[in-house]
Amino acid sequence: MKMKHKILQPFINGKYLKAASANVVPKHILINPTNGIPHNYQYQPTSSSHIQQALECAKHAQHSWASASPSHRASILRNAAQIMSENAGKLSELETNDTGRVIRETKFDIDEGISCLNYYAGVGNSMGGNAYNLPGGSGSTNLAYTLREPLGVTVGIGAWNYPLQSALWKSAPSLVFGNSMLFKPSEYTPSTALWLAQCYHDAGVPAGVFQVVLGSREVGEELVNSEVVSKVSFTGSFDTGKRVYQTASKDMKKVTMELGGKSPLIIFDDAKLDNAVSGALMGNFYSNGQVCSNGTRVFVQESIMEEFVHKLVERTKKMRIGHPLDLNSDVGPMAHEDQYNKVLQYIDLGIKEGATLLHGGSRVENLHEDLKDGYFLTPAIFTNCKDDMAIVREEIFGMVAAILPFSTEEEVVSRANDSDFGLAAGVFTQDIQRGHRVVQQLNAGVTWINNYNLAPMQLPWGGYKHSGIGRENGVGGMESWTQLKSVYVEMGDVECDYRK
Numbered sequence: 001m002k003m004k005h006k007i008l009q010p011f012i013n014g015k016y017l018k019a020a021s022a023n024v025v026p027k028h029i030l031i032n033p034t035n036g037i038p039h040n041y042q043y044q045p046t047s048s049s050h051i052q053q054a055l056e057c058a059k060h061a062q063h064s065w066a067s068a069s070p071s072h073r074a075s076i077l078r079n080a081a082q083i084m085s086e087n088a089g090k091l092s093e094l095e096t097n098d099t100g101r102v103i104r105e106t107k108f109d110i111d112e113g114i115s116c117l118n119y120y121a122g123v124g125n126s127m128g129g130n131a132y133n134l135p136g137g138s139g140s141t142n143l144a145y146t147l148r149e150p151l152g153v154t155v156g157i158g159a160w161n162y163p164l165q166s167a168l169w170k171s172a173p174s175l176v177f178g179n180s181m182l183f184k185p186s187e188y189t190p191s192t193a194l195w196l197a198q199c200y201h202d203a204g205v206p207a208g209v210f211q212v213v214l215g216s217r218e219v220g221e222e223l224v225n226s227e228v229v230s231k232v233s234f235t236g237s238f239d240t241g242k243r244v245y246q247t248a249s250k251d252m253k254k255v256t257m258e259l260g261g262k263s264p265l266i267i268f269d270d271a272k273l274d275n276a277v278s279g280a281l282m283g284n285f286y287s288n289g290q291v292c293s294n295g296t297r298v299f300v301q302e303s304i305m306e307e308f309v310h311k312l313v314e315r316t317k318k319m320r321i322g323h324p325l326d327l328n329s330d331v332g333p334m335a336h337e338d339q340y341n342k343v344l345q346y347i348d349l350g351i352k353e354g355a356t357l358l359h360g361g362s363r364v365e366n367l368h369e370d371l372k373d374g375y376f377l378t379p380a381i382f383t384n385c386k387d388d389m390a391i392v393r394e395e396i397f398g399m400v401a402a403i404l405p406f407s408t409e410e411e412v413v414s415r416a417n418d419s420d421f422g423l424a425a426g427v428f429t430q431d432i433q434r435g436h437r438v439v440q441q442l443n444a445g446v447t448w449i450n451n452y453n454l455a456p457m458q459l460p461w462g463g464y465k466h467s468g469i470g471r472e473n474g475v476g477g478m479e480s481w482t483q484l485k486s487v488y489v490e491m492g493d494v495e496c497d498y499r500k
Contacts, residue, residue: 008043008190010214011197012050013057014207028187028216033100033333033340034323036373043190045215048222051182054211055228058153058180061208066150066178070128073176074121079203081117084110091195093325095164098189100333100375101287102324109164112457116168116473119457124176127478129485140492147485150178151254152230154481155223157244158193159235160186160335161290161397167193169461169472170233171210173481175200179231180209182223187216188336224248233480234258235292237395238421238466245469256470256480258292258462260395261423263444264416265295265452268409269303271428275450277311279428280401283452285319285379288332289399290339292467293424295452297392299412302405309383309403313359316379321364323371333375334398340375343398347380350391355402356384387415395421409438417443422464426452445471 009016030039046054065073084091088110095106129146136142154174158166163185174181185193190212197212213219217240224232224247233256234244241259248255265283267276283295300308324332334340347361361380379399385392392402406412416425425444429435435449445463448454455461460476462468471477 006041008041008194008214010046010050010054011194011201011212012054013211014201016194016198017050028214030098030188030190031336032097033335033337034374035370036337036375039097041191043214046213046219051213051219051222054182054208054213055153055223055226057208058182058211059228061206062150062153062178062180065175065180065206065209068178070125070176073178074125076200076204077117077121077124077172077176080199080205081114081121083199083203084114084117087195087199091164091192094191094195096324096332098163098191099161099335100324101161101290101335102326102329102332104327104329105287109162112455113164113168116172116457120172120176123475123478124173127475134488136490136492137495138492142491143489145487145489147487148177148482149485151481151483152179153228154179154181154231154233155229156181156183157220157223157232157234157236158183158185159292160188161287161292163189164192164196166235167196171196171200173472173477174231174233175205175210177478177481179481181211182229183210183212184215184220184223185212187214190214220244221247224253225250227251229253231255231481233472241468254480256462256472257468258472259423259466259468260397260421261292261294261463261467262297262393262395262419262421263293263295263424263426264297264299264419264442265426266299266406266412266416266428266438267301267304267308268427268429268431268434269301270430271304271450272430273304273308273311276428277308277315279426279448279450279452280312281315281319283426284401285316285331285399286453288334288377289343289379290335290397291453292395292397293446293453295424295426296396296401297416297419298401298403299406299416300403302407305403305405309358309381312401312403313381316359316381319379321376321378322367331376331379331399334377335375337375339397340377343377343396343400346391346394346396346398346400350382350385350389350400350402353389353391354384354386355382355389355391357381358383361400387418393419409434413438413441417441420466423467424448424453424463
């Protein structure tokens with residue numbers, strides 16, 4: 001019997017669209033990464049006519065949304081946070097089914113998503129412009145002030161590794177400051193963005209203010225090319241981000257680019273070794289290695305190299321690979337087959353380049369029958385790596401750790417900065433002065449001392465160099481979603497040197 005598939009539909013103007021025709025075959029079949037079998041839900045890419053309809057709805061709805069009080073918009077975000085809390089279990093399962101990330105992680109994502117909505121509800125209700133008293137003529141005091149205004153219609157383009165986080169990090173600040181948004185999730189992971197659209201609607205977001213369209217590159221290009229759009233926020237690879245940036249620049253759209261990374265994790269010989277190993281595990285194998293900020297260049301001071309590598313391998317061997325919905329699993333499958341194959345190709349390349357594959361880096365063979373065709377890999381640890389190897393210089397986006405020895409602080413800072421990327425960096429040391437000194441020299445937008453891969457909402461997130469433009473999160477991220485208008489008020493007469 002032929003399986004009947006649910007057809008996911010875009011969320012436009014406050015509702016899911018009906019399928020165009022029962023006879024239309026979806027152009028994108030969503031694959032379950034756990035077993036390599038198609039999910040029971042698929043989608044048809046959003047048509048150009050529906051994209052244009054969504055853009056017009058966003059333009060119309062934004063004006064009235066911007067005129068609502070900040071406290072009203074903030075209260076709606078709090079409503080959305082409450083709805084998310086009430087549906088946390090369902091939502092984490094949706095995220096796990098799409099991405100293959102273990103449910104222990106996606107449960108945490110829901111908590112972080114709730115924090116994101118509540119954080120911006122607070123920020124949006126309290127951040128405005130500034131006022132100044134300025135000297136005027138004849139002893140008068142003039143007034144000047146700034147107004148923080150929305151940008152208008154914005155576009156968010158999300159990533160497949162953290163689809164819900166991408167949607168929230170973009171939509172929450174956009175909406176709370178009075179913008180509308182069209183969001184395009186990755187073609188691989190659309191489910192939670194569509195859920196979020198309904199969540200916002202139920203929370204009180206007016207129709208047209210947050211909409212979700214579905215598809216791949218062509219859909220994104222149409223959104224970015226639109227003259228209606230004033231801002232684009234993109235999360236993804238450098239190559240795709242560069243194309244988005246070039247397109248947006250044609251009519252000077254504001255952009256935020258959260259792109260790739262090849263981040264250094266520096267471990268000095270005075271570090272608490274067990275903590276450093278924990279940081280390396282979290283910085284390389286969390287989310288099945290599919291994290292843009294991962295510290296995959298692990299620099300270890302020579303005197304502790306042997307002990308560090310031994311502890312890292314032993315703890316990696318204990319990681320439990322299995323079904324991502326199993327609470328006992330530490331590692332799930334890669335998100336999709338293309339990424340699975342890409343990681344295997346890099347592992348082969350690392351071996352050919354002369355690095356030593358000390359552990360892992362292969363397909364998992366001893367899984368349950370139901371999982372044997374899933375995209376499961378064992379975490380890979382390479383030693384005897386050189387700085388010019390592809391596995392050291394290029395973003396792999398998988399569980400591939402390259403261990404590199406170093407001698408001095410000056411040396412490791414220079415080598416850590418020798419990269420086209422600059423998203424993140426970490427330092428493990430008990431010398432807190434050295435920790436501060438080193439992170440100040442590292443060319444990275446997000447850094448940690450004695451921890452790794454934490455992203456509290458209060459701190460801006462973004463990179464240097466090829467890792468992006470602008471910031472998300474924190475008060476600094478507010479600048480990405482607003483524009484300032486200066487107002488000067490003359491309280492006296494106009495001074496003019498020209499004759500009357």
